[in-house]
Amino acid sequence: MPLRLLALLALQGPVSREEAADLLWNGTTRQALQSLRTALSTLRTALQGAPEVLEGTGAILSVNRQFLRVDVLEQPTGGELLSWWRGPLLAGRACRGTDRWMDWRQMTETRLLEEHLVALFRAAAQSESGQAEALVRRAAELSRTYGGLSLMPAVRGEERAELLGRAQELAALRCARQSVHVQGPRGSGRSSLVRVAFPEAVWFRTDALTGRPDPVWAAHAVDAGRAVFDDVEDLPEWVWPLVRYLEGRGCHVILVSTGPLPPQWHDLPVVRVGPVETETLVRLAATLAPAWPAAELPVLMVLTSGFPGRAARLLRSGGATLSALLRGRLAQFGEDALRLLWVSGDSPAEVDRLCLQCGLDREALGRAVTALTDAGLWVDGRAAHPLVSEVAGELLPWWTRQTLPLIATTHEVRIR
Structure with missing residues (x-):
């Protein structure tokens, strides 16, 4: 019980005597306060070599963290994150106690582990590819081990992914x-x-x-x-x-x-509602597409502009590589949109020229541009990334790939 009291003060901060007694002991308030006095006496005896650790002689109890190392409150960086979490909070002392104590221990462990998961994803977003993948794998491993915790917020339905961040x-x-x-x-x-x-x-x-x-x-x-x-x-x-x-x-x-x-x-x-942080997209990728390499994260940011809804729809399309993800995503669009993506080059083209290059009228072109813009695949008059154009061309029927260059070439000859 003295160790539980020390953990409570170290992890929660100053608490009143009544609050500590009610949390740790059953019985009447008088009995619980008597048990608290006994535990405090035992704790002071154990800390007689470091009397400055335990503070508070009145109604409020606390510890001085300058003289006490609280390992779970440390903030490791880099490779230290991979081995920092070493097991359940207060392992070996989790059983037996008041219901309030059990709830407090579970809640505190959940909070600390969630903070650690955030740190892992933040580090992955800022690390090189090899280290990033190891950090994401560690986060997924911890999430599976602690069944009550999740890489996603505890909400239902398809909205969970877009809600991150x-x-x-x-x-x-x-x-x-x-x-x-x-x-x-x-x-x-x-x-x-x-x-x-x-x-x-x-x-x-x-x-x-x-x-x-x-x-x-x-x-x-x-x-x-x-x-x-x-x-x-x-x-x-x-x-x-x-x-x-x-x-x-x-x-x-x-x-x-x-x-x-x-x-x-x-x-x-x-x-x-706008873009989210890079670490949120790392977390999103680890949840929806665990096989997807973290090294391609920068391209995910470019394709989605940091919007989690766009990222979720792309990642849900399936595949272990970005090309495979794009193939699944672009397969949901009609041929008009694929034509538009395929012919988009390095510089934006005028509407008239795009109509002729794609073999579309203005209305069809407008619908395609709107759909692609909403999906984040069309930005500033062209495909958001060269890989998008490449995959779109692979999805087009053979006949279209043969005729579109011919249409554009014939138009240029007529102009000249």
């Missing part, structure tokens, strides 16, 4: 006491964030755009207390009176968009 945004949403505007590029994880923050919310169905509000849906939204309108820039004008009606009935609305809202909604608090 969104702690601040999630906290801002959950604290919202009114309607709110969630703004960010497609692929940044906006919708996933809202689903996790407000699982009880009712979502406006885009397949129900009949030109007039659905009274049954509106009543359901009012009962739930929250309604979500996703991609509001693509919704018809008649939706805005519906939004105002719901607000008037006390229903909080969450408006999700890529850009600003109409002027009458500018007073809503805004939660902005």
Whole structure:
């Protein structure tokens, strides 16, 4: 018990006598405080060679960490991270005790190990390829060993991946006491964030755009207390009176968009969703594509602009190499988009020239550009990376690969 008391003070910081007694001992408050006094006496005797470690003689107990080495609070770097975690917290002293003590020990171990996992992923994001892969493997090994811990936040569904690195945004949403505007590029994880923050919310169905509000849906939204309108820039004008009606009935609305809202909604608090840190994408890759080499992380950052939603969709496409991942991802696009990627060169081309090079009209070209831009595969008028063009060309039918260069060459001859 004295050792548990020492661990409590070292890992949690100053605590009151009543709090320590209640955590460590069963029985009445008087009995628990008596047991605490006995444990303190034993601890002082054991520390008589270092009396400056134990502090607090009044209602608050604490230790002076300047005179005490607390190994689990150290912050190792580099290769030290691979062997730093040596087993369960207080191994050999985890059993028997109050339920409150068992909960505290489990909670503290989880917190410390999660912090260590973050350190492993941060180091992997900053290390060379060989060391990075070893750090990611160590993180996955620890996550498997401690079954209650996960490389992902404890949420359900496909939103888990996009939610990585969104702690601040999630906290801002959950604290919202009114309607709110969630703004960010497609692929940044906006919708996933809202689903996790407000699982009880009712979502406006885009397949129900009949030109007039659905009274049954509106009543359901009012009962739930929250309604979500996703991609509001693509919704018809008649939706805005519906939004105002719901607000008037006390229903909080969450408006999700890529850009600003109409002027009458500018007073809503805004939660902005953007890129995440490199370490988050390392963690994402380790979770969704464990066989994927960490050495290719820089290309993942280029292809996704740091957006976890885009990265998740790419990594879920499967494959142990970036080419394989891109092949699976690009296979989801139509031939128009593949044509556009294949002909994109080193410098952006004008719309007219792209139409002729791809054998497309303006409308088809516009749809392809929009789809590829939202996916992060088309940036500043060309493919986001040369490998994207290469893989797109491999996916095109043989006949298309033969005819597209001929179309472009014939056009140049006519101009001359």
